[in-house]
Amino acid sequence: MFEIIKKHEVAPNVHEIIIRAPAIAKKARPGQFVIMMVDEKSERVPYTLADWDRAAGTVTLVVQEMGQSSRKLVMLRTGDHVAHLVGPLGVPLEIDHFGTVALAAGCYGIGAILGIARAMKAAGNRVISIVEADSQYLHYFRAELEAASDELIQTTIDGSNGVKGHSVDIVKRKLESGESIDRVIAVGCLFVMMLAGKVTKPYGVKTFVALNPIMLDGTGMCGACRVNVGGQTLFACVDGPFFDAHAVDWGELRDRRVAYSNEEIDAVASTAPVEHRGSRSCMA
Amino acid sequence: MAQAAKKKDIPRQLMPEQAPEDRVNNFEEVPYGFTPALAMLEASRCIRCKKPKCVPACPVNVDIPAFVALIQEGKFLEAARQIKQDNALPAVCGRVCPQEEQCEGSCAIGVKHEPVAIGRLERFAADYERHHAAVTLPELPPKTGKRVAVVGGGPAGLTVAGDLMRKGHYVTVFEALQEPGGVLMYGIPEFRLPKEIVRAEVDYLRQLGVEFVLDYVVGRNSTIRELLDDEGYHAVFVGTGAGLPSFMEMPGENLIGVYSANEYLTRANLMKAYLFPEYDTPPIRRQRVAVIGGGNVAMDSARTALRLGGEVTIVYRRAREQMPARTEEVHHAEQEGVKFSLLTNPTRVLGDARHRVTGMECIQMELGEPDESGRRRPVPKQGSEFVMEVDTVIVAIGNKPNPLVPRTTPELQVTKWGTVVTEPQTMQTSIPGVFAGGDIVSGAATVILAMGQGRIAARAMDAYLRGEDVAQPH
Numbered sequence: 001m002f003e004i005i006k007k008h009e010v011a012p013n014v015h016e017i018i019i020r021a022p023a024i025a026k027k028a029r030p031g032q033f034v035i036m037m038v039d040e041k042s043e044r045v046p047y048t049l050a051d052w053d054r055a056a057g058t059v060t061l062v063v064q065e066m067g068q069s070s071r072k073l074v075m076l077r078t079g080d081h082v083a084h085l086v087g088p089l090g091v092p093l094e095i096d097h098f099g100t101v102a103l104a105a106g107c108y109g110i111g112a113i114l115g116i117a118r119a120m121k122a123a124g125n126r127v128i129s130i131v132e133a134d135s136q137y138l139h140y141f142r143a144e145l146e147a148a149s150d151e152l153i154q155t156t157i158d159g160s161n162g163v164k165g166h167s168v169d170i171v172k173r174k175l176e177s178g179e180s181i182d183r184v185i186a187v188g189c190l191f192v193m194m195l196a197g198k199v200t201k202p203y204g205v206k207t208f209v210a211l212n213p214i215m216l217d218g219t220g221m222c223g224a225c226r227v228n229v230g231g232q233t234l235f236a237c238v239d240g241p242f243f244d245a246h247a248v249d250w251g252e253l254r255d256r257r258v259a260y261s262n263e264e265i266d267a268v269a270s271t272a273p274v275e276h277r278g279s280r281s282c283m284a
Numbered sequence: 285m286a287q288a289a290k291k292k293d294i295p296r297q298l299m300p301e302q303a304p305e306d307r308v309n310n311f312e313e314v315p316y317g318f319t320p321a322l323a324m325l326e327a328s329r330c331i332r333c334k335k336p337k338c339v340p341a342c343p344v345n346v347d348i349p350a351f352v353a354l355i356q357e358g359k360f361l362e363a364a365r366q367i368k369q370d371n372a373l374p375a376v377c378g379r380v381c382p383q384e385e386q387c388e389g390s391c392a393i394g395v396k397h398e399p400v401a402i403g404r405l406e407r408f409a410a411d412y413e414r415h416h417a418a419v420t421l422p423e424l425p426p427k428t429g430k431r432v433a434v435v436g437g438g439p440a441g442l443t444v445a446g447d448l449m450r451k452g453h454y455v456t457v458f459e460a461l462q463e464p465g466g467v468l469m470y471g472i473p474e475f476r477l478p479k480e481i482v483r484a485e486v487d488y489l490r491q492l493g494v495e496f497v498l499d500y501v502v503g504r505n506s507t508i509r510e511l512l513d514d515e516g517y518h519a520v521f522v523g524t525g526a527g528l529p530s531f532m533e534m535p536g537e538n539l540i541g542v543y544s545a546n547e548y549l550t551r552a553n554l555m556k557a558y559l560f561p562e563y564d565t566p567p568i569r570r571q572r573v574a575v576i577g578g579g580n581v582a583m584d585s586a587r588t589a590l591r592l593g594g595e596v597t598i599v600y601r602r603a604r605e606q607m608p609a610r611t612e613e614v615h616h617a618e619q620e621g622v623k624f625s626l627l628t629n630p631t632r633v634l635g636d637a638r639h640r641v642t643g644m645e646c647i648q649m650e651l652g653e654p655d656e657s658g659r660r661r662p663v664p665k666q667g668s669e670f671v672m673e674v675d676t677v678i679v680a681i682g683n684k685p686n687p688l689v690p691r692t693t694p695e696l697q698v699t700k701w702g703t704v705v706t707e708p709q710t711m712q713t714s715i716p717g718v719f720a721g722g723d724i725v726s727g728a729a730t731v732i733l734a735m736g737q738g739r740i741a742a743r744a745m746d747a748y749l750r751g752e753d754v755a756q757p758h
Contacts, residue, residue, distance in 0.1 A: 023505045037462055043555065043564045044462075068564050084462045086499040216555070219460055219501060219688060221470075221527040222547035228538055233531070238688075255540050255639040 001081040005058055010140035011133070015063045015074050016050075016111065022057030024049075024087045030119040031093025031210070031242050034059065035218040037084040038072040045069045046215045048187065048241075049088060050111035059087075062111025062141075089218045090241045093208065097124040099182035102174070103149075104167040104196050106132040109187030110141055112210065116185060117148040126150045128181075130170045132192070136161030168195045175203045184208070186245065190254055197245030207245040211236045211253065228252050296398035297326040304619040308590050311474045311558050314616060318408040320360065327356035329393060330400045337390035338402060343736025344443075346370045348387055348402055355405055364413035365420070367406055372446035372489070373439065373735065375414060375481045376468060378407025381732045382610050414484050421491055425452040430749040433458060433517040435502040435689060438466020439731045440523035440722030442486070443738030444745070445494045451746045456495045456517075458502050461554065466525055467731065470554040471546070473584050475591070476613075479553070503688035508696070508718060519717045519745050522696075522704060523738065526683040526723035532576065536633030537679070541641030543568060545577070545585045545680035552588050567592055570676040574599050574644050576630055577680035578607035583614060585678045586622045596622050597672065601629040601649050601662045627651070627662060631669070633677055643671045683728050703727055710754050711741035719745055 006018040024034060028049050035044045051060035065074045073082065093116060101120045103113040110131045121127045129149040133139045134157045146152045153170055154162035163170060171184060184207040186196035193209035200207040216222040218237045225236035228249035234240065299315040299322075301307075307314055318326065330352045338348045346367055354363035367374045383389070383403035391399030413419055430453045434441040437459035445455045463469050465482040490496065502508065502524075511517045529544035531537055548568060551557040557567035573589040575582050578600035589596045598617070600607060604626055607614060618624070625646070632645040648668035651660035685702040697705040697714035704713055704720040711719045721737030723729060744754045 023500060027505055040462075041556070041563045072564075084499050086460065086462075086501060088504060089501070216547060216550050217461060217470075217527075219527070220686065221529070222550055223529045223531070223544035224547045226538055233538060252538055252639060256538075 001083060002085045004076055004078055004080050004082065007076065007078050010062075010111075011138045013065055013074075014108070014111075014138070014140055015065075016140075017061045017063055017073070018058050019061065019082065019085060020057055021059050021085050021087075024059050024085065025052045025054050025057050028052040028054075028059060028088045028115075029092035030095060030116045032088035032090045033212070033218075033241055034061070034085055034087030035089060035215065036061075036069075036073070036082055036086075038069060038076070039083045042072060042083070043069045044084075044216055044218070046089075046212050046218060046237075046241075048108070048112040048210060048212070049115060051115050059085075060111070060114075062108050064108050086218065089237060091239065093119075093185070093242050095119045095123050100126045100128065100180055101183045101185065102128045102130060102171050102181045104130045104132075104171055104184060104186045104188070104192065106167060106188035106192045109189075109192070109210070110139070110145070112187045113185065114141060114144055114148060116187075117145060121148060121150070125182075128153065128174075130155065130167040132156070132165075132167035132188075133161075134158060166192065166195065168192060168199050171196065172199045175200070175205065181205055184245075185242075186210075190250070193245065194248075194250045197248065197250075201246050208242045209245045209248065210241045211243055211248065212241055214256065227256075294325065294329050296329070296401055297322050297404075299404055304621070307475065308620045311591055313478050314475055317411055318404055320358070320412075323355050323360075323405060323408040324358060326401050327352045327405055330356070331393060333392050337392065338387040341386045341390040342370075343386065343732050344371050344739050346374075346387075346406070351409060352400065352402070352405055355409060360409055360412040361416070361418050363405075363409040364418075367409060368422075370739075371406075371735070372443050373485050374406050375410035376439070376477060376485060377732055377735070378403050378405075378410055379477050379481075380468075380472060380730075382730060384611065386732070414481070419484075419488055419491075421488075422450060424450060424492070427454070428452045428749060430454065430518045431456070431516055432519050432521065432745065432749070433502075433511045433515075434521045434523065435508070435511075436460075436466060436523040436525055436722075436724075437464030437486075437496065438523055438525050438722060438734065439468060440525075440734040440738040440741075441466070441521065442489060443735040444521045444523065444719075444721070444742045446489050446492065447739060447742035448745060449489070449492045449494050451742075453746070453749060454493070454495075456497060457489075458497050458500045458506075460499070460501045462498055463554070464496050464498070466523075470550040471581065471584070473549065473553055473588050474558075475587065476584065501688065503692040508689060508693045508715070512717060518749055519719065521738075521741055521745065522689055522713070522718065522720040522724055523722045523734070524686045524689050524724045525734075526728040527686040528684040529679070530682045530684055531679055532630060532681065534630060534632055536635055536641075539633050539635040539641050540639050541570070541635075541675055542633055542677045542679065545575075545581045545678055546683065548585050548678050549581070549588060552592075558588075558592065568676065570594050572674045573597070573676040573678060574625075574630075574672055574674045575678045575680055576600075577682070578602065578609060579680065579682070580609045580613050581682075582678075582680035583609045583617045583622075585680050586617055587620060589676070589678065590620055590622060594676070597625050597674075598622055599625045599628050599630055599644075599646060599672070601627065602659065603627055603651060606659050625672070629662065629664065630677075634671065641675055641677060643673050644677055645669060645671050683723070685724050685727065689724070701727065707755075709740070710744035711737055712744060712748075712754060717748060719748075 220238040230247035301315040388399040555565035556563040649662035722734030
């Protein structure tokens with residue numbers, strides 16, 4: 001059992017959840033993920049490690065309610081326990097001195113880039129964090145990201161805060177204006193990540209995206225998370241989760257993600273309704 | 285002579301089982317098991333050979349004539365305890381061992397008649413003990429103070445844990461999934477091995493004092509080196525299995541509706557998808573299913589798909605006689621209505637615009653000259669391509685060793701297939717104090733062979749921990 005040390009809603013339907021898990025915190029590195037089962041009957045669901053504190057033995061996840069399992073999780077409170085948490089899984093993101101690194105994120109990805117921003121900055125990079133949301137009230141982690149980045153740019157689709165548009169639009173503008181960007185990391189919905197690859201390709205800027213397809217075990221056993229990268233079948237859990245955005249087969253990935261959506265809808269409908277404030281999913 | 289003649293007249297007893305038309309609609313175990321009367325009758329067929337051939341044919345050398353004699357006398361609990369001296373998981377082995385190739389395959393009665401049903405008797409004794417809540421713990425020797433880390437809670441690891449606990453060592457089992465048992469939990473279906481039995485066997489080890497650490501991935505949370513140098517373990521056993529699914533590497537294999545048998549079975553077994561929506565993991569429930577492969581895993585996948593309401597065809601490139609699955613499994617699958625498309629090799633999966641499977645292109649094969657394995661090699665028949673209309677393809681053509689521990693243990697010697705190199709007499713690896721066994725060593729084999737290697741490793745590890753010669757364990 002893993003205790004929830006702190007849980008609060010940082011934006012409508014975006015929950016910061018801090019869990020005591022010393023064995024995970026001890027080894028966590030940027031870009032890795034965990035797999036959680038909320039209770040003994042839950043699915044095994046991957047969540048990106050947003051942050052961790054080795055001294056306190058805790059890990060931080062940013063969770064949006066999107067289906068039956070994340071819904072069970074966000075119904076828990078500080079002091080409650082989740083049944084199973086395993087990690088850190090996946091290959092850590094390559095952290096090195098690249099020069100200028102742009103991190104583009106939306107939705108849960110805003111939280112997920114925090115640990116990456118810190119590590120990239122510590123490695124001597126100029127870190128530009130660009131975070132997008134539908135509207136101003138959906139932004140979160142402003143102070144944390146400001147502290148971890150050299151530049152923080154917020155965008156909104158409705159123009160209610162910061163720049164109007166997608167995070168990748170900023171990347172595109174910067175590249176068009178001749179600003180030098182040496183590496184782009186995109187974390188968020190498939191749409192944002194796919195766009196990131198599209199935008200940077202003509203400029204030949206190395207771009208990595210976090211692919212989180214359906215997973216069961218997270219250790220290479222099930223093969224459910226296979227993704228086609230550069231014509232080769234790889235497993236997101238053990239070969240990823242970060243892959244070269246210019247080599248990913250995006251169409252195939254999108255289809256694989258929605259493969260279980262109908263069954264998932266059945267499960268949500270079969271449980272008692274629950275009230276919650278606001279709800280928005282960034283799933284493209 | 286009169287005695288022997290009488291024994292000959294008693295036929296091998298069958299276990300009562302669920303009718304095929306009933307069992308395809310549920311996930312309950314197929315055979316009900318022997319009644320005490322049937323067990324005693326079957327046990328009476330054993331002729332108590334002076335030099336029994338069944339014992340050496342058992343990978344863990346259970347004293348078969350001794351336990352069978354106890355069953356014949358009605359001493360069922362004593363029989364169970366007799367088996368447990370050599371086999372930590374009798375209720376499991378009685379169900380999933382390939383007895384026809386091992387104990388029963390060497391039974392003297394079997395030369396002229398049907399062999400004694402040793403597996404069914406083993407299962408009966410273990411079930412009797414469990415059902416009568418009569419499981420007792422053996423007396424443990426004084427503690428040696430030595431600590432052992434077992435990596436992986438599958439059949440090999442559980443055997444090592446039980447054996448070393450009984451030798452007075454402290455044992456911790458590290459398991460990556462949410463429950464120990466390995467393939468017994470995620471791979472073998474409920475209708476063949478009820479999970480309640482695996483849990484009971486694991487509970488027995490807990491009562492013996494084995495500590496289980498779940499949700500812990502050695503290679504990620506700790507490396508083998510850290511277990512030895514920083515975390516106070518005096519020896520390590522690596523039993524991480526062959527968990528990486530192989531695919532056909534044919535076009536269309538990433539379409540929606542193509543699954544590894546591992547995924548398909550893990551959903552159904554470990555995650556209990558067949559109880560969806562009580563359990564959250566959705567099952568894969570489709571109309572027309574093709575299962576590629578001819579082993580036990582293919583049979584398990586096919587029979588699971590039937591129970592989830594599909595029409596199921598096994599697609600196997602060789603002939604029936606060459607199927608690696610146990611005869612009993614093929615028989616059960618056939619009884620339940622699984623179809624067999626033999627001498628058929630898939631060449632391509634076909635899909636629609638939404639990347640969903642609509643069919644599988646296959647080619648017919650014929651048997652040619654024998655290959656290195658001695659089996660006649662299947663060769664494609666020119667122009668015999670055809671399309672099988674299916675919406676789901678399950679690939680059950682085998683597994684590769686799990687690379688997580690080798691990748692994070694540079695000094696661990698592995699073969700080009702990724703299996704860990706060991707001394708067969710001791711299961712010792714290239715690292716002193718680190719032993720290995722089961723599928724991570726042998727590739728992909730059976731539960732009992734993994735247990736046999738666990739047994740050998742435990743003996744050598746005990747010697748190692750006592751500072752004795754590992755190669756000459758007492």
